[in-house]
Amino acid sequence: MTIEFMSDEWKKEYAAELEKRTAGSPPYIYFTPEWVDLFEKKIQGDATYKEVAKDWEGSVCLHVEPNPDMGLDIHLYVLLDLWHGDCNWAQIAPTDVGEAGDFVITGSLERWIQVGRKQLDPVKGMMQGKLKLKGDLPAIVRAVRAATRLVELSTEVGGKMPDDLTPEETQELRDVVTTLSDKFL
DSSP: OOOOTTSHHHHHHHHHHHHHHTTSOSOOBTTSHHHHHHHHHHHHTOHHHHHHTTTOEEEEEEEEOOBGGGTBOSOEEEEEEEETTEEEEEEEEOHHHHHTSSEEEEEOHHHHHHHHTTSSOHHHHHHTTSSEEESOHHHHHHTHHHHHHHHHHHHHHOOBOGGGOOHHHHHHHHHHHHHHHHHTO
């Protein structure tokens, strides 16, 4: 049974799941709850991001399309609540919540891996159609330094890319996604 997103019960259950999942040590697999939690903390503690994003406001959702071969059987939405240089929170969100973000950037898992490896600049990727943007592209372009810093921070979090996983780790990712889907999404 799915719990209502960001309700008190959801926050409590999600925190418990996160605590259980972070009992191990990094590096974590990209786009898992524990990786998103580290990403949130990186953003919150970064003075450079605070400066370059001081005029930015709104939610940004990273929509990762499924790739069952890499253990991702569902559409995954990583929602960042960003406000004038602060990251209020970053969470994996249900489809309806993710799609309602002010800016939704959609890409295949392969494209997001390229972004994470700094092989694809996300703003250029949007302009070239490699990533799809729902929202105001000129606003993103005006905030290119903030967007660039977010990508830099995501690479500083590190982690295992889904295309580098062993078959056992791919199954672990699939299990995480199943747990997320059943309970939180």
